[in-house]
Amino acid sequence: MLKLYHAEPIANSLKSLIPLKEKGLEFESVYVDLHKFEQHSPWFVAINPEGQVPVLDHDGVIVTHTTVISEYLEDAFPDAPPLRPADPVGKARMRYWNKFVDEHVMNYVSMHGWHRMVSVIARSIESGEFDKLLERIPLHEQREKWRTARSGFNDSDLANATRKVEVAVDKVEQQLRLTRWLAGDMFTLADINFFSHCGMMVQRLFPDIGVETRAPRLLDWAQRMRERPGVKAALVMPDRTNPALRTFTGHAR
Amino acid sequence: MLKLYHAEPIANSLKSLIPLKEKGLEFESVYVDLHKFEQHSPWFVAINPEGQVPVLDHDGVIVTHTTVISEYLEDAFPDAPPLRPADPVGKARMRYWNKFVDEHVMNYVSMHGWHRMVSVIARSIESGEFDKLLERIPLHEQREKWRTARSGFNDSDLANATRKVEVAVDKVEQQLRLTRWLAGDMFTLADINFFSHCGMMVQRLFPDIGVETRAPRLLDWAQRMRERPGVKAALVMPDRTNPALRTFTGHAR
Numbered sequence: 398m399l400k401l402y403h404a405e406p407i408a409n410s411l412k413s414l415i416p417l418k419e420k421g422l423e424f425e426s427v428y429v430d431l432h433k434f435e436q437h438s439p440w441f442v443a444i445n446p447e448g449q450v451p452v453l454d455h456d457g458v459i460v461t462h463t464t465v466i467s468e469y470l471e472d473a474f475p476d477a478p479p480l481r482p483a484d485p486v487g488k489a490r491m492r493y494w495n496k497f498v499d500e501h502v503m504n505y506v507s508m509h510g511w512h513r514m515v516s517v518i519a520r521s522i523e524s525g526e527f528d529k530l531l532e533r534i535p536l537h538e539q540r541e542k543w544r545t546a547r548s549g550f551n552d553s554d555l556a557n558a559t560r561k562v563e564v565a566v567d568k569v570e571q572q573l574r575l576t577r578w579l580a581g582d583m584f585t586l587a588d589i590n591f592f593s594h595c596g597m598m599v600q601r602l603f604p605d606i607g608v609e610t611r612a613p614r615l616l617d618w619a620q621r622m623r624e625r626p627g628v629k630a631a632l633v634m635p636d637r638t639n640p641a642l643r644t645f646t647g648h649a650r
Numbered sequence: 651m652l653k654l655y656h657a658e659p660i661a662n663s664l665k666s667l668i669p670l671k672e673k674g675l676e677f678e679s680v681y682v683d684l685h686k687f688e689q690h691s692p693w694f695v696a697i698n699p700e701g702q703v704p705v706l707d708h709d710g711v712i713v714t715h716t717t718v719i720s721e722y723l724e725d726a727f728p729d730a731p732p733l734r735p736a737d738p739v740g741k742a743r744m745r746y747w748n749k750f751v752d753e754h755v756m757n758y759v760s761m762h763g764w765h766r767m768v769s770v771i772a773r774s775i776e777s778g779e780f781d782k783l784l785e786r787i788p789l790h791e792q793r794e795k796w797r798t799a800r801s802g803f804n805d806s807d808l809a810n811a812t813r814k815v816e817v818a819v820d821k822v823e824q825q826l827r828l829t830r831w832l833a834g835d836m837f838t839l840a841d842i843n844f845f846s847h848c849g850m851m852v853q854r855l856f857p858d859i860g861v862e863t864r865a866p867r868l869l870d871w872a873q874r875m876r877e878r879p880g881v882k883a884a885l886v887m888p889d890r891t892n893p894a895l896r897t898f899t900g901h902a903r
Contacts, residue, residue: 492718
């Protein structure tokens with residue numbers, strides 16, 4: 398029995414929803430309301446001490462961190478449609494890209510998302526209440542991110558994040574000159590990773606970097622992603638984002 | 651035919667040398683002299699455009715990034731002694747730790763290593779020469795790290811890095827209360843990762859955090875690592891570090 402604790406179909410949560418849908422695996426969806434800080438509540442921290450979504454529960458075995466969850470689904474369900482190449486070189490190519498997205502893309506796109514959306518939420522909370530919220534956040538880095546969301550990300554960090562996204566966009570565009578998908582001819586977890594953390598919203602979140610002209614293959618690739626039934630099914634999962642904030646999310650729908 | 655381009659048996663290079671030795675795989679060792687900045691020279695950048703060691707060449711297929719190389723060796727040589735659990739849950743546990751070391755340990759230990767050793771090298775180079783060296787470094791982050799090594803890492807970054815190492819030491823100690831190795835009963839790539847980037851030199855590099863008293867299981871685990879024939883064989887690979895600098899490296903030998 399599979400259960401996924403997740404939030405809106407974007408970023409980390411989308412990255413785990415797509416493989417489940419693409420592989421046609423039945424799972425119980427447990428919505429964790431980030432707007433109510435449920436991810437830091439005692440019931441959730443009892444499941445994932447790091448207080449972060451998504452979390453996979455497979456017959457009671459808890460798996461956290463999206464890249465680990467994705468490979469786990471490949472290993473645990475070998476008869477479902479694969480999202481990882483069968484050959485060692487293909488696997489290495491996929492993991493190279495997963496590592497690149499995890500270490501050089503995710504946090505930088507996320508900073509701009511937080512700057513425009515989470516900062517609005519963080520500033521709407523009264524000081525005493527905000528301090529109580531911070532106390533409940535298990536991970537130091539996450540606590541600092543919330544603190545900064547309230548006080549404001551600094552300009553040089555935001556500019557550096559934009560630079561990182563430009564490097565990533567150019568790198569992906571360059572790869573798509575050579576291969577149809579990021580790791581080669583096959584649609585893999587690497588495509589799902591980059592799409593969920595960057596590809597799906599890069600145009601809206603970074604209008605100034607000129608994705609349309611500098612990365613036409615990336616746009617074609619993103620369109621091919623959106624047409625996949627599994628991706629479509631993941632993208633229509635419930636979204637309870639406050640509509641007033643949704644314009645800032647760069648949501649692809 | 652396997653070929654490994656690598657530097658001294660510590661950190662990244664050690665992390666790839668140990669699996670090759672543990673698996674008993676024959677390989678050609680190509681020493682890349684970091685003291686002469688060979689990793690940024692045209693012949694090496696032609697092999698790895700990112701200008702970093704180690705690099706695996708398997709019959710002409712180039713694989714970079716140590717965690718990717720490690721899993722590649724598991725996939726490409728299924729008949730050699732495994733360093734990755736056979737079951738999906740074990741694999742997920744191993745990957746959780748690999749990700750933790752890659753994202754929350756490696757760069758923080760490295761900053762202190764650079765602070766004490768590479769800074770000495772960087773400051774010994776004349777300005778004009780140093781600028782030329784910087785120009786040849788392909789990765790922006792690596793260029794900035796060299797620049798900072800010369801100007802000096804700032805105290806708050808160094809203090810934060812020490813804090814990250816303390817968190818890691820406590821987390822590993824906690825895990826070793828539960829299991830013999832990081833990912834469970836089996837010695838895996840996760841142990842090799844943490845040992846190479848932190849475990850082998852944490853006492854010498856961070857004498858003030860009191861590893862002896864706070865992490866006795868970690869010390870026992872590091873000793874068990876050093877007794878493995880494959881680890882021993884990797885640790886005796888050539889080390890051309892300037893002896894005057896070697897005291898700063900926290901070298902385990």
